[in-house]
Amino acid sequence: MEERKLDINSIIGFILIFGILMYMLWQNQPTPEELEAQEKAKQEQVEATDNNQERQQQAPVNTNIDEVIIGEATDSLQFVKFQNALGAFAYSALNASDDDVVFENDLLALKFSIKGGYLSEVMLKEFVDYNDEPIYLIKDNNANFNINFGTSDSRILNTKDLYFSPSVTKSGDNTIVSMKLKVSERKFLEYRYDIKPNDYMIGFTIRSQGLNGIINSSQEIKLDWDLKGYRHAKSISYENRYTDIHYQYEGDKDDYTGARDADEDIKEVSWIGYKQHFFSSVLLTNMPFKTVRIKAENLVQDEDVDTLYTKNFASSIPLELEGGEFNNVMDLYYGPNDYKIVTAYDRNLDELIPFGWGIFGWINRYVFMPLFGFLGSFLPYGIAIIVMTILVRIVMSPVTYKSYVSQAKMKVIKPEITEISNKYKDNAMKKQQETMALYSKAGVSPMAGCLPALMQLPVFYALFQFFPSAFDLRQKSFLWAEDLSSYDTIAELPFRIPLYGDHVSLFPILASLAIFFYMRMTTGQQMASQPTQEGMPDMGKMMKYMIYFSPLMMLVFFNNYASGLSLYYFISNLITIGIMLVIKNYIIDEDKIHAKIQENKKKPKKENRFQRKMKEMMEQAEKQKQSQKRR
The missing domain is CATH 2.70.98.90 (Beta-galactosidase; Chain A, domain 5)
Known part of the structure; x- marks a missing residue:
């Protein structure tokens, strides 16, 4: 081992430190007035x-x-x-x-x-x-x-x-x-x-x-x-x-x-x-x-x-x-x-x-908090979550029904939309005009399927905020979950996976499986209702990827979330799948929908002011495009 020796720099350093200490002691000595005090x-x-x-x-x-x-x-x-x-x-x-x-x-x-x-x-x-x-x-x-x-x-x-x-x-x-x-x-x-x-x-x-x-x-x-x-x-x-x-x-x-x-x-x-x-x-x-x-x-x-x-x-x-x-x-x-x-x-x-801002906080304070408090007063909290989820899905079922009916109508007129797309594939403006005219005659709105989904977002987000904030869930057990306000554990991992954690939670796995089957049903219905046209195969691939991507994201990120929240999503998606199967097999008749659309086509359709204005703008744009081609 190398022997440590004092060099000239070390000696100078010690001298400087000693000088500074002596100056501080001299500077801080009490004055005669302080000694007297x-x-x-x-x-x-x-x-x-x-x-x-x-x-x-x-x-x-x-x-x-x-x-x-x-x-x-x-x-x-x-x-x-x-x-x-x-x-x-x-x-x-x-x-x-x-x-x-x-x-x-x-x-x-x-x-x-x-x-x-x-x-x-x-x-x-x-x-x-x-x-x-x-x-x-x-x-x-x-x-x-x-x-x-x-x-x-x-x-x-x-x-x-x-x-x-x-x-x-x-x-x-x-x-x-x-x-x-x-x-x-x-x-x-x-x-x-x-x-x-x-x-x-x-x-x-x-x-x-x-x-x-x-x-x-x-x-x-x-x-x-x-x-x-x-x-x-x-x-x-x-x-x-x-x-x-x-x-x-x-x-x-x-x-x-x-x-x-x-x-x-x-x-x-x-x-x-x-x-x-x-x-x-x-x-x-x-x-x-x-x-x-x-x-x-x-x-x-x-x-x-x-x-x-x-x-x-x-x-x-x-x-x-x-x-x-x-x-x-x-x-x-x-x-x-x-x-x-x-x-x-x-x-x-x-x-x-x-609870969340705006309408989300309002829903939590005045709807979900009183409802959950009432259910929790006489039911175990895990059962109270399930019952509340059932009630929420029943209330939202008319919205689910309207969304599904809209997709069924789009599926019925899909051949006609595909025909228009192929006929006017080189004229985007004309294709748009004819497609809008078909929607108007058939009494079908492409936005009818989006609006019900948007209406459900405040409820979903409010519940996403509600369960992590519900104090009553703290340290309440249900099935294998020891604490509904924290994650449930069925296995401990000997290592930590980034984003996922060092444990395996079962409720997020069940919720991911439920959302996978739900998305297969809804994505299949949406793809069946979309017209076949250029660019759609890529869109179809993206929708297929989403079927696997969304459940995977839930599986990873919800592994550390409150098990009560994962329980809600699991039950909610199961109920939604059940409601959609009932609507598809027992309520909606596609032959009747097709007959209704054909009947609507025969009726004279009055255009509202907005529709007339849009039609005039599109016709004007088409004329300008044709005049530019002649030049």
Whole structure:
């Protein structure tokens, strides 16, 4: 092994580093004024310690739970450690408790940290994750809540680094947890938490008293709220797809960052929600924040390694003082994205649930959510999905019928359309005119088969949004699926296939088979109704490829989707195939359709204004084309 030796460059480097360190030590040595202030603070600390000891000897022990003061520590070493950083708030270092505050209501288990005064632990008592471990939204320093502000003596303080004095009191059925950052007993910054017995919403107020001469109101006062979202679901990629920042702004407008990384400014913000698929942490304010800077960062780069957190969220909120004092009335929501729960607060928190925009959201909120809630109240959720799917297909069956009838009519007149195409193959304009005339006489519209399919799209897309967002499906089993809100597994693979995953799900396989047979039926019908003309063989090849391509895409991408969604598509396609077979074999008679078309041809057909205009335009274009040929 080569022996390491010091060369001239290394010696010069060490000398430079030593010189820089010596300069920093000289530059940061305390001034005479600071030494005098330290000596004065030590004397005040000794006097405060004596006063505290006298009060402790004279005061009786308070055992009333309605007024519990949690500890007062007077360690002089603690005071010396924090006095330079705290300045006027050194009193809080003297009176800080050694213990955090722990409290539970019926739904939440909470821990309040004396350092920083914020919630350092939030556990949802009624839920567990995919490993049957408790659901923690905050734990092990994954969250940060900090106010950054300047003081009149030119210091910059961060509340997350300062020690608060806690107290717990009762107010009726509610419990009040007060965390105070004290200058003295009558001068303080307070975080006040109002906890109800059976509620996920916590009243939260930031207020101060007697600090109008201590806080520098000319400098920006900023609230920073950060959180790294813990993984709670079996598929971290699927959970991450529905993990993002939602917010309400400018009155009742709402928006979200989506699965992408984000860094943006928003104005007039009423609430900010860190959504983790089925659970959210939300900060709400009675008086909208004038501006908020939000950031979202994806923490999952490798699903085999990055398995603890999903995304990192951050919000930076400038706060304003009232008369030099804090007075910000807010709320904190830590709970499930359950439609019944969030709508009960009447704060538009249902926007945390991605039902879709426009008509899609309307269908989910007012049709599918009440219907599924009703069915789920007395049926197992897997059966409720099947029953709802049957009801949806029955309601949509008239649309399916019209689409099939339109294709049957096109199939009947196909020989005539083919004849026109061959007759006018060199004259596209004339071919178009004659084809439109045939459609008009026969009473057939080529768009009649497309419109029913377009009418079904809002329903299909709404259901695509509904099942991944239905909280009631979470950890509900059906047949071999352990959780209808996550993928079902019938086999684990010893390797990971890109896009597909490291497991095999059965419901996507069944759904893919169903859509394959459905597309064979519909594509065959469509090809039979299309006229034979130049270019059509290529179109036929493309349609044949789609028969195999669409099921393959579903098989791959739905392998990691909610099994409830795959169950819906499987049942939906089975029912559609059944309806089409009934229509084909028992309802539609092609001979009668042909006779009806021939009868329509004999009747004089009145052209509407649009048809006349189109005919005139086509005739005019044909005349112009003929005149150009003569030239």
